Amino acid sequence: MTRPPDERRRRFLAGSLLATGSLLLGGCDRLSRSGTLQPLFDASEALTQRAHRLLASREALAREYTPADIAPTFRPNGTTFPRERAYMRLAAGHFRAWRLEVDGLVERPQAFSLEALRALPSRTQITRHDCVEGWSCIGQWTGVVLGDLLARVGVKDEARFVVFHCADRFPGGDRYYESLDMREAYHPQTLLAYALNGAPLPIANGAPLRLRAERQLGYKMAKYLMRLELVDSFAHIGGGRGGFWEDRGYRWWAGI
Amino acid sequence: MSAMHHPTRDRSKTVIRRHSLFTRLWHWLTVLCLVILLMSGLQIFNAHPALYWGKDSHFDSPALSIGAERQDGEWRGITQLGGWRFDTTGLLGVSGPEGDRDRRAFPAWATLPGPRWLAMGRQWHFLAAWLFVPLLVAYLLYLVIGGRLRRRLLPRTTEWRHLGTLLIDHLRLRFPRGEAARHYNLLQKLAYLTVLFVLAPLVVLTGLTMSPTMDAAWPWLLDVFGGRQSARTLHFLCAVALLAFFVIHVSMVLASGVVNNLRSMITGRYVLPPEEESRHDPTS
CATH class of the missing domain: 1.20.5 (Single alpha-helices involved in coiled-coils or other helix-helix interfaces)
Structure with a gap:
């Protein structure tokens, strides 16, 4: 018992x-x-991207906040002061000699000065920056809507991605770069930002121009922009995965 | 009393079919998912080992932070919870073998992968989530539509009267036997209902709130949880609660007949623990 x-x-x-x-x-x-397990990880990423595309419409906006929500200092991350000689020369001249090249699969390749970008219609938005590490920071960004700029240069039909080439080399030696597909590139909140909280973009945050892609994580939002290249594939650029961190194991789809 | 009424029943084993094949498959796959989710989650947490309340991160005043400080030429693990500071060297903040200490929030044995590797931790986390969530949805539908929720999990009004005795009996590791063990008792029902219908959906939704694309798709997530950083903190607390459930659940399994319980979750067959005269409470 x-x-x-x-x-x-x-x-x-x-x-x-x-x-x-x-x-x-x-x-x-x-x-x-x-x-x-890489094929399984790839499948799970594809599933995530597809689910996001299904749930978030082309126009679905990221939350915009009020001036009271703006963080006292916007936390800079990654490169905060590029040491490349070419960049330091540009910075010393207050970026008057800086130009944003736009080329690749476009009808009219063009170079834009900071003055020319500032003269274009602008958008100002107070949004939340979400780092892949887990923290968030709220700031106010002013810049040119990327879609407007793309309309100016005329994007060819074959173009599938915008590649953002940067001035900085992150410790590790390679130049920073990133890429967005046309759907995120044409999103109304996707900006080439030249101002943070009403002042010219500080060097720590990517002066003179950085990308804001508000439905993506921070590593997508390339700083120290030098050139936009429209491509049908990014396989031949850098490590071939579409970005500096993507070449180091982070996923191209940065919506989660 | 019942032992006297049914003298023969105590000697013969009563075997019942306790868990359906689907329940058993769901259970073990979910165990696998939760272990991967928890450990890869700790790997992700280690990338920024602090929690905040609100829309964004107030870096100066985290609700919880795990870090390392140099004291007398030696690294000490410091965990801060609100205004409280604890030295957690060896477990949180600073861990690893003596002489080869590593500065990291959660120790290597608790994270997936072991070394600091955020990109890989994320891949494991999302892969396991894609298995966990469809399984959870399917199981909840199975419970609700199949009537199992009503028949097996929802407490009957009469049960509440015995809550006190049941609780004391559980704390003394005395569990229902015989016919009373045929169904889940009130404490089991409440535990399973909380985990399945509160914690599990909450951990999924707070996880989704951390995705900037999901916040654009479902902006109400931010309002429900009070912001992305609040959601991240709630996600962490859900994980802690699920871990607490896991510890209690496994202890109860061990204390109430590990072989019988494990067999019931593998083959589905559960032997009702026989009533024992020695355990018979003369006061009842």
Whole structure:
């Protein structure tokens, strides 16, 4: 009637559970390094992107905040002071000699000075910046709507991505770059921003011009912009994955 | 009393079919998902080991932060919760073998992957989430539409009267036996209902609130949870609550007959624990 003491059985079970656990963990680390699961990870990213495209319409806007919500200092991340000689010369001259080249699959390749960009119709928005690390910061951005600029240069039908080439090399040696597809590029809140909180964009935050793509994580929002290139594929650029961090294992779809 | 009324029943084993095949499959796949989600979640947390309340991060006043400080030439792990400071060296902030200490919020044995690797942690997290969420939705529908929710999980009004005794019995590790073990007791029902219909949906929705694209698609998420950083904090608290459930759940399984319980979740067959005269409460 009284149950047999199954102390030994219990200890054996606990032991095997622990052993299985550590084996699984070691296995997971090995799986992470070997790339065996990469097709599954790729499928999950594709699923995420598709779900986002289904749920967030072309026009669905990121939340815009009130002036009271603006953070006292907008936290800079990544490169905060490019050391490249060409960039430092431009900065020393208050970016008067700086030009944004727009080329690739466009009808009329053009270079824009900061004055020329400031003369174009602008948009000001108070939005939340979400870093892939997990923190958020709210700031007010003013700039040219990217879609307006693209309309000016005339995008060819074959173009599928806008590639953003930057001035800075992040420690690691490669030049920073990023890419957006045409749907995010033409989003009404996607800006080439030259002002933060009503003042010229500080160097720490990407002077003279940075990208704002408000439905994406921070690493998409390239700083120190030098050139926009319209392409049908980014396979030949950098590591071929569409961005500096993407070449280092982060996903191209940065909506989550 | 019932032992006297049914003297033969105590000697013969009563075997019931406790869990359907779908329930068993769902259970073990969900265990796998939750372990991966928790550990990869801690890897992601380690990239910015602080929690805030509100729309954005007030870096000077986190609700919780885990960091490291140098004291007398030695790194100490410091965990701050509101105004409280704790030295958590060895577990949080600073961990790893003596002499080869690592400065990281959660220790390597608790994160997936073990080394600091945010990009990989995210891939594991989202892959497991894509398995966990459809399984959860399917299981909740199965419970509701199949009538199992009403038959097995919703407490009957009469049950509440015994809540006190049931609680005391559980704390003394005395569990219902015989016919009373045929159905979930009130504490089990409340625990499973809370996990399935409160914590699990909450952990999913607060997770989605951290996605900037989802915030554009469903802006109400931000209003419901009081902002993205509040949602991140709630997501963390849900994970802590799920971990607490896991610990209690496994302890109860161990304390109330590990073989019988495990078998019921593998083969579906559960032997009703026989009534015992020695356990019979003479006062009842």
